[in-house]
Amino acid sequence: MKFLAITLIAHGPDPLTGETRSTTERFRDVVDSAVLAEELGFDGFGVGERHERPFISSSPPVVLSHIAALTSRIRLFTAVTTLSLLDPVRAYEDYATLDHLSDGRLELIIGKGNGSAQARLFHVTPEDQWDRNREAYELFRRLWREDRVTWEGRFRPSLTDAETWPRPLQRPVRVWHGSATSKDSVDLAARYGDPLFSANVTNPIEPYAELVDHYRERWAHYGHDPAGALVGAGSAGFYAARTSQEAIATYRPIYDARVALFRKSGVEPVFDSLEDAVERGSILVGSPQQIIDKVLRYHERLGHEVMHISADADGLTRAQHREALELFQSDVAPVLRKEIPSRPFPAVPVVPQSAGMSVPEPTAQSTAQSVSTARPVSTARSVSTAQPVSRPVPLSILDLSPIPSGSGAGDALRNSIDLARHAERLGYLRYWVAEHHFAAGVASSAPAVLIGLIAAATNHIRVGSGAVQLGHQTPVAVVEQFGLVDALHPGRIDLGLGRSGQRRAEIVAEAPQSLQPARTPQSAQVPQAAQAPQAARTAAPRESRVVDGLLIPPAFSFAELARSPQLALQAALLQQPGARTPDFAEQVDEVVAFLEGTYRSPGGIAVHAVPGEGAEVELWILGSSGGQSAKVAGERGLPFAANYHVSPASVLEAVEAYREAFTPSKVLSEPYVVVSADVVVAEDDATARELAKPYGLWVRAIRTGQGAIPYPTPGEADAHVWSEADRELVADRVDTQFAGSPETVAERLRVLQRVTGADELLITTITHGHADRVRSYELLAEAWHAGAPHAGRAGGSL
Incomplete structure (x- = not known):
């Protein structure tokens, strides 16, 4: 199994202390979380896209570009890119640029987005949002794959033999389709042979499992090999401790504060208590063995190979959050990686390097078979004496x-x-x-x-x-x-x-x-x-x-x-x-x-x-x-x-x-x-x-x-x-x-x-x-x- 840490960059008072960090501090928290995720061995880091309060994640390519500059291995995800709100040409330009800046580590999760405020902001109606999402993805997909595009649609001006720059590094980029309730998104993913990411964060498992079943049915309907279907799934909250009692005791005030906030805004909680949420929902709170058992139960129903957990402290102290992530990587992730086989992420493209660049020296060799994993910079004169880079x-x-x-x-x-x-x-x-x-x-x-x-x-x-x-x-x-x-x-x-x-x-x-x-x-x-x-x-x-x-x-x-x-x-x-x-x-x-x-x-x-x-x-x-x-x-x-x-x-x-x-x-x-x-x-x-x-x-x-x-x-x-x-x-x-x-x-x-x-x-x-x-x-x-x-x-x- 592969593991992502994902943030929607919510910006509001701490549920326990009431303290609100500045916008600048909140963005720095996100970047620090991404660097920590790479340090701890997570496979990917995702940034959401929202255009309404309490979120400040309106520009994921900008945030991810900064993260790309400070990391080297971890794959970078959008979670999700709301193509129904965006011009697909402009979205292509942003993400093709990010593809290069990240050395080909980009993956996209796309979706229509939700929320009435952002729909009003972009003049998108509930009646046309699905059509906009479908049309935007069709054009975005072609722009990524084709050097020149002629295209006509309903929601933006037509293109005739149009070129877009820069051309991407990954050809193609992998695109996931995120869905919480929509069969439209599921069908779009299956039609194009793309993976599905279930946004299973609100309800018990069954509605999400039915969507995943529908995805696999539509996948086969469109003539794809059933073994090729790929599913990711999420979790609603996360805290791991050495014992269940410690985990519940630490997380209960955070859970109760969030329930009170929901009720204040007129939303009744789905689960009766934290224990009910831990038992029936996707929240991961407990000892390492409890979390392992729960993920395995979810996997039996969803068949997912990729899972995300929250990248945010969500009311935990920084020390508590880091300790929980470290415990997850030391005691939970190795077991799940072994128990749930997963496909490797797409190969990172080889990025051409200038022969004049300064690059790291190779590691010392004690024997002819003791070698570095470095790659030589291409030169026009020599194949065995070029300086290596670590790729x-x-x-x-x-x-x-x-x-x-x-x-x-x-x-x-x-x-x-x-x-x-x-x-x-x-x-x-x-x-x-x-x-x-x-x-x-x-x-x-x-x-x-x-x-x-x-x-x-x-x-x-x-x-x-x-x-x-x-x-x-x-x-x-x-x-x-x-x-x-x-x-x-x-x-x-x-x-x-x-x-x-x-x-x-x-x-x-x-x-x-x-x-x-x-x-x-x-x-x-x-x-x-x-x-x-x-x-x-x-x-x-x-x-x-x-x-x-x-x-x-x-x-x-x-x-x-x-x-x-x-x-x-x-x-x-x-x-x-x-x-x-x-x-x-x-x-x-x-x-x-x-x-x-x-x-x-x-x-x-x-x-x-x-x-x-x-x-x-x-x-x-x-x-x-x-x-x-x-x-x-x-x-x-x-x-x-x-x-x-x-x-x-x-x-x-x-x-x-x-x-x-x-x-x-x-x-x-x-x-x-x-x-x-x-x-x-x-x-x-x-x-x-x-x-x-x-x-x-x-x-x-x-x-x-x-x-x-x-x-x-x-x-x-x-x-x-x-x-x-x-x-x-x-x-x-x-x-x-x-x-x-x-x-x-x-x-x-x-x-x-x-x-x-x-x-x-x-x-x-x-x-x-x-x-x-x-x-x-x-x-x-x-x-x-x-x-x-x-x-x-x-x-x-x-």
Whole structure:
């Protein structure tokens, strides 16, 4: 379970002493409470929005911006943003600005708001407030996701091709919908696949539980995966003490004073006494065990994963309030975190840092494996000597759709879709699928199709290719395929491009003519390729070396593989007879032109890819060496994914070549690098090594020209008799696979991230059992989150 501290910034007399702090002092109290919440380990801090007495929370983005400047880890919530009262364009500008100032820690809880005074202030009637809220959210949502918006509605002037600035850091931001009684808010949340926050602070549980049930029903009605529904809930008051008697005795005067205040204003209390409120309401007053039991009872009915408690003293002394919060974090929160699993909060985006900034020094290292969790500042010259900042990076997934032995392609594809749902639940940033052909052990031969299926089965995780092989596809065909998927799932699709098809053609060009397929006379004409990447291979080291704790093995030679009749046949089968493979850089430029709608033939004729033109896909280049792919990505200012899990020998030169070639573009102002790693995580090192046993045998099949075989069991791997030649053949891949306990693997990934300067890590995991693969990603996400630094201005976590 995750825990938030929330304040509505009420400003009035203390219920016991009658003292009223000044407005300035009250705002300072709020900021101090936020800093304390981060210090104590709360996951989030929320500020409400009210526009009437006794509240002074009329400008939550201003308050949260000040809190952002004084904190580094805790996520910042609005509780709630009253979109029905606000112009959505102006609200977007405020919160996009706050998104940057908070380093991407912003989450919004939206709602229509309540209170007749604020409705009169903004000229909102009870009859149109729901329509205003719905329309404002529709526009706000589009402004956050789309660079240009054309829109027409009832309650504000229309927009035509409008741009709003700044563009946000999080794409998209997570938006919760707060509701105490409204089915309209619940339906809006379910329709858009957004989480729900129950404002269960006034009545017993049942009315709120009925709303949550309705949310889950509408969620399924709109076609979302039931497992994706996410619920938060609140509490009406809070005080924890060592014993129930102490808690009740301390809180009773506060409760009685509030009841008297309600009665004075003409409002009868819902509960007969403090004991009745503790028994039937959401108030959390009692011993740690009493609070634990009550939250667990509420969870049984609401199924919530996030809970808020009051950030305010509410009549307690400052010392009492702090002691209660400390007791909650020491005795209550750890139990509830264990008993109620919760999804990680969204990954904090990597914030580009100027190479000239002053940043903290790395922690000292006692061994090659004892590393800091720091992230290097991107530079154009070096990948291993850059100064670090204290920021963990996001984790993403690369899925090959492996086919386990004894299984089939259908099972593998269904496993991929299921794993993507888990990845979204666990907070991974993106989910990429590979493209492989003629492989008995890999089912991902049509990435655009599989991406569409995965996007339809998930709600917000980015989905993409890692990578489309441009060597045997035309740029326009690729743009149309991914444009179609983007039209159905806008703003979530990544298009990763690779040279694999061209490199295959290069191998074929060097193969004997007798190895060419004999379908037709034309099929003997193997496509001519661009310059082969020999320079990168010869530049790689001949012996293993360790760079700042990272193993860089000798390069694998493809000379034997180039003579494989199987590989030559596959290369020719993937090309149309007589087809010419264009230069990779030319193909990338055509992809960009078709996406932007600027394509012109050599004769000046314009053609347009539909769907595809104007698609919101993110374009990536993937590469294994310091050759053409790295340079194309850098020269065009595109993000680059470097391949440690397949080509560990050349990963550093690939990253360095990309940074050296980088030219700022409208896509990126600074280089952005993802580095891949092959990982197997289990509860302990021995179990992980057992699960990873088949990897060497699987790699051996690929490198002897058989291709990827169905993934063996550990027993099948044990049955293989290994020669020294076999071991040498796969040593670079086996030695650079990270297999171990969560702590072991997380530490090795931090070394990889630090040495390469990666802005993001791309994790690929293959095990024979699907449940073991899911569990590996779960354990890694938990360890990465738990190991995130909580200090430093640039802190964050998965």
